[in-house]
Amino acid sequence: MMATYSQNKKDEGDASTIDIISNLPxxxxxxxxxxxxxxxxxxxxxxxxxxxxxxxxxQYLYINVGNEGSKLENTIKFIDHVLNLHNGNVTMLELSGVKPSEVDFERWMVKLSRMQIGKLILKLDCERSPMSRRSCQVTGHCAMKLPHGFSGFKLLYSLHFLGTCKINETDMAKLISSCPLLEDLFLDGFNYCALKIHALNLKKIWILGSFGDLYLQTPKLLKVFIAIMYYKKKVVIGSNLIQALSSISHIQTLTIYCQCPDPLIGSLKAKFPPILGNLIRLEIFLQPSSSPQLTFAILLFQNSPRLQAISLLLQPLQFPSISSTYEQLESSQPGLFPSLRYIHIKPAPGIDCSIAFAKFILKNAPALERLTIWENVQDSEASKLRELSATAEIVFNKHFSISSWYW
Structure with a gap:
């Protein structure tokens, strides 16, 4: 009896030792x-x-099979096995490192749509690639086409398109408009003649690409980044950027980069946007030698009375003179920046009008607290600038710091 009892206690001890991990919470x-x-x-x-x-x-699944060295057929079967075993909801799922067929991919999307995924990241090399239910980041070499009878993604709140994922402008407009809860939209590298965005709940948008006309129906938009790159001559340059701004007069943050010909700005004689009464932060890429671009910037300043922070990036089309730039600035209305507190000025090499901008700002911004210029300024010029304001701190930095650029 004693031997049996001792043996049982020993077996229990071995079992508990083996099952320590299984008994964890x-x-x-x-x-x-x-x-x-x-x-x-x-x-x-x-x-x-x-x-x-x-x-x-x-809740978090990272399916990266790119370095496994397995045959494609075995990899596809493994992913099927993973998705079949997991029948719960997922906060985030990342699938990368595989080149599925269209049939394989559609089968996975059916399974994923039933899992109620919060965020889905796809890094695949495929011919066609649908999107997730709530949040999706699409990267890689993908050509997308919406299927017939497409009814949208009713839970999607975040949509990111990166790099070489291709979708025509009609399908893009349909995709965006069929996501009623969409709040965050990121489009990078698209070349469209016209970009139409209808998203009633959209709060943040980032657009980087080459396009002509821009149409926005986004009543809740707060933060806008628009970078228009003139990649291809065949893209029809539109003239409704000003009209587009008219439809988002409630925004709080605006970034505009325009590396393209002046016609994109459109007719500045047309009615400029109504007062941008909520705009408090503005970052603008400016070519001072371009009279239309400079006029556009001044009109933007005039229509943003609550601006508190401005970042100016000055780039040359041709080297402008200080006098010509300053004359155009001085011709604008006085007291242009009643609420401005901070401004950054970053000129490109060869630009000699940053001082003209600084003088203009100091004379027209009574509430200014700090002006930062990323440039090596002569002591005599620095002294003249400091004499223009008794309260504003004026900082000169020889070396540009990206971490210091953003407020």
Missing amino acids: ECIKEMILVKLPIKEAVRTCVLSKDWRRTWSKV
């Missing part, structure tokens, strides 16, 4: 699975029903 086991390579994490499902249940609740 569910949240700890989930953390362990997230840290493991995906293949090792999936293998834990064979240990017990408890481990399989834990796997089905993992």
Whole structure:
């Protein structure tokens, strides 16, 4: 009896030693699975029903099979296996390192759509690529075409298109308008003759590309980044940038870069946007030798009475003279910046009109607290600038710092 009792206690001790990890709280086991390579994490499902249940609740899935060295057929089967085993909701899922067929990809999307994914990141090399239910970042060499009968993504709140993912402007407009909860839109590298964005809940938009006309129906928009790059001559240059700004007069933050001919700005004789009464931060890429661009900037200043922070990036089309730039600035109305507190001026090499801008700002910004110029300014010029304001701090930095550029 004693021997049997001792043997049972020994067996219990061995069992408890073996099962230490399995007896950990569910949240700890989930953390362990997230840290493991995906293949090792999936293998834990064979240990017990408890481990399989834990796997089905993992909130973060990183399926990266790019460095596995397996045949494509085996990789496809493995991803099918992973998605079939996991039947719970997922906060974030990243799928990368594989080149699926269109059939494989559509099968995965059906499964993913049933998992109620919060954020889906796809880094694939495929011919066609749909998007997630709530948040999606699409990268890689993809050509997308919306299927017939497409009804949209009703839970999508964030949509990012990066690099070489291609979709025509008609499908892009349809995709955006069919996402009623969309709040964050990022478009990078698109060449459109016309870009139409209808998104009633959109709060933030980032557009980088080459396009002509821009149409915005975004009543809740707060933050706008527009970078227009003139890549191809075949793109029809439009003239409705000013009209587009008229439709978003409620925005709080605006960034505009225009590396393109002046006609894109349109007829400055046309009615300029109504007062941008909520705009407090402005970053603008400016070519001072371009009279239309300089006039556009001045009109933008005039219609933004609550501006508190401005960042000016001065770039040359040809080297402007201080006198010509200053004359155009001086011809604008006085007291242009009643609420301005901070301004950054970053001239490109060869630009000699940053001092003209600084003088203009100091004379017309009574509430200015700090003016920063990223340029090596002579002591005599620095002294003259400091004499123009008794309260503003004037800082000269020889070396540009990107971390100091943003407020």
